[in-house]
Amino acid sequence: MRHQIFRFSFVGGLATLLHMAVGSTLIHAGWRPLLANVVSFVIAFLVSFMGHYGFSFPDHSVPIAASLRRFIVVAGTGFLINETILAGLLEFSSFPAIFGLIISTIAAAVFTFFASRNWAFRNSGDLLATEEISGSGEVQGIGNV
Template identity: 50%
Template structure:
């Protein structure tokens, strides 16, 4: 599992950097944090999916269509965790929007790893013969 976790961290790190760079840029341009975060999520989604499909969980044996449909669900759940925690941090914590964004993104990353590893890219068990 350490190998998959390291590959996930690398792939997720790239997708997260894309996400954070776009979100922070939009926030600094005056876009509301929750809207900027949503736009950044949409942009980073494909980086994340293809990175995980081709690198993190390479050799998983799950076809693109099946893993994409599962990963959409994983990504949406991660986005809900990210956006909800961001909204709560912005409302109740006295921290800059960029720090709140970083914390909420970390929360979503942990959730996304486990859902990706144990469901989205998990091969279906072999049929019994």
């Protein structure tokens, strides 16, 4: 598990640094912060998915299409968290846009780690075993995405 955390942190860190570098560059080039964030998110998403699929979780047996669908949900939710926090900080605080981008990106990264580890790259059999142990029907619905 320690190796998995390290690998996830490494890939997530690279994707986050890429997100921050592209976003910061675009903001400094005069782009609107929310638009710069969208562009940098899409670029970082591609790096993040491929890195997590092939490096962070190399021992899973989830087909790439299923992992991609799940990761789109995870990353999309993380992006909504990111964009909502950024928009709120831009609207209701006097923080510089770059500082808001850093805060919102860190919050999204924390969410993405837990959702990816516990769902996006988790084997369907593991999800069903969790359901049987807990007795809840909620996991099966999520596991079928």
